[in-house]
Amino acid sequence: MTSTAPTHDSALGAVVVDAADWRAREAAHAERADALTAGHRSRRARGERHPIEDFLFTYYSYSPSVLRRWHPGAGVELADAAGTPRADWRWYTRGATIRGLVVDADAMRAEKGTMLGLVERMLRRTAARPGQFGCFGLHEWAMVYRQGEHRHPVPLRLGQAATDEVVEAHELRCTHIDAYRFFTPDATPRNRFAPTRQSQPEIEQPGCLHANMDVYKWAVKLGPLVPGELLLDAFELARDIRYLDMQASPYDMAPWGGEPVRIETAEGKAEYVRRQRGFAERANALRAGILATLPAH
Numbered sequence: 297m298t299s300t301a302p303t304h305d306s307a308l309g310a311v312v313v314d315a316a317d318w319r320a321r322e323a324a325h326a327e328r329a330d331a332l333t334a335g336h337r338s339r340r341a342r343g344e345r346h347p348i349e350d351f352l353f354t355y356y357s358y359s360p361s362v363l364r365r366w367h368p369g370a371g372v373e374l375a376d377a378a379g380t381p382r383a384d385w386r387w388y389t390r391g392a393t394i395r396g397l398v399v400d401a402d403a404m405r406a407e408k409g410t411m412l413g414l415v416e417r418m419l420r421r422t423a424a425r426p427g428q429f430g431c432f433g434l435h436e437w438a439m440v441y442r443q444g445e446h447r448h449p450v451p452l453r454l455g456q457a458a459t460d461e462v463v464e465a466h467e468l469r470c471t472h473i474d475a476y477r478f479f480t481p482d483a484t485p486r487n488r489f490a491p492t493r494q495s496q497p498e499i500e501q502p503g504c505l506h507a508n509m510d511v512y513k514w515a516v517k518l519g520p521l522v523p524g525e526l527l528l529d530a531f532e533l534a535r536d537i538r539y540l541d542m543q544a545s546p547y548d549m550a551p552w553g554g555e556p557v558r559i560e561t562a563e564g565k566a567e568y569v570r571r572q573r574g575f576a577e578r579a580n581a582l583r584a585g586i587l588a589t590l591p592a593h
Contacts, residue, residue: 310391310398315376318368325366325524332531333360347448348542348552352509352534358516363531369523369589373398387520399520401591412521415514416590417497423583427503427576428471429569432559433544435475435506437463438483440546447478453548453556462546462560471499472506503572505541508579509534515586526585533578540575544568 313321336350337360353359368374373391374382382388382397391398405412440446441463444456452459468487470476476484476491491499500507512530515522542549544557544564557571558564 310371310373312373312375312391312393312396313368315374318374318377321368321524322366325528326364328528329360329364332528332535333363336360346552347450348538348549348554349535351538352512352531356513356516362516363528366524367399367520367522369526370399370401370521370591371589385520401521404519404521411517414497415517416587418500419511419514419583419587421497422500422502422507423580425501427573428469428501429503429572431469431503432466432565432568433505433541434463434466434468434559435470435472435479436541436545436547438468438470438479438487441480441483443480448547450547450549452546454546454560459546471501472504475506502576502580505537505572505575508575509537511579511582511586518586518590521590522586523589526582526589530582533575533582537575540568540571
């Protein structure tokens, strides 16, 4: 079948994509997703764990199959898709063309309007705020401060006493509830902020590594409204951020490819902030891309 350019169907307001084109995108997406999850799937089959890379599949609880499923996004009709397994997927409906399928954004909003509104609000408000770049990843240090037993069975590269001294020599400035809630009891009152789930839409900011990892979570929650390519971009960003998060942590991650970013030094702080700024730019570009695909309401 000869590929043709997408056409616009005025009856639905949807862009119609030729079957050859969307099938090629679907296949490319599955191949890319398989490459991104190959290590995790192989380790899982062997009963092994990678404390950096496997985190994304446990913390967010999304399986590789979620990443593998390609969606065109809202406002896109897939020509000649009615006879495919996609016709039985939730949130798809018949389009204006014969045998065409389109994401039923109206049905999603009717059933999941509260959740969709929260996700849009989080993406838009976070992107609109200036980034804060003075935390130096100390949230991970605050999670082990004055604590004999730790969440991760990995040794501290400085030992407990020296790790505690690093925390005491800095101001904790964490703005992210899902990091702050794991602070030790002694670390909690040392933080400049007291983030809560209720205040999250008001204080989330794009300098935060965890807020930028969460772009992946928000993209998954939006489901078929988000093009698959953006979903995988968000996953790749979260993976890259996770490496810095652990490299800058108090744990010795060198055995797993996480050479330390020594934020207790001036050089380490400079490297952390440089990479932090790059992640903020990537995350905000993704936020803008996701928001641009969502239908008006």
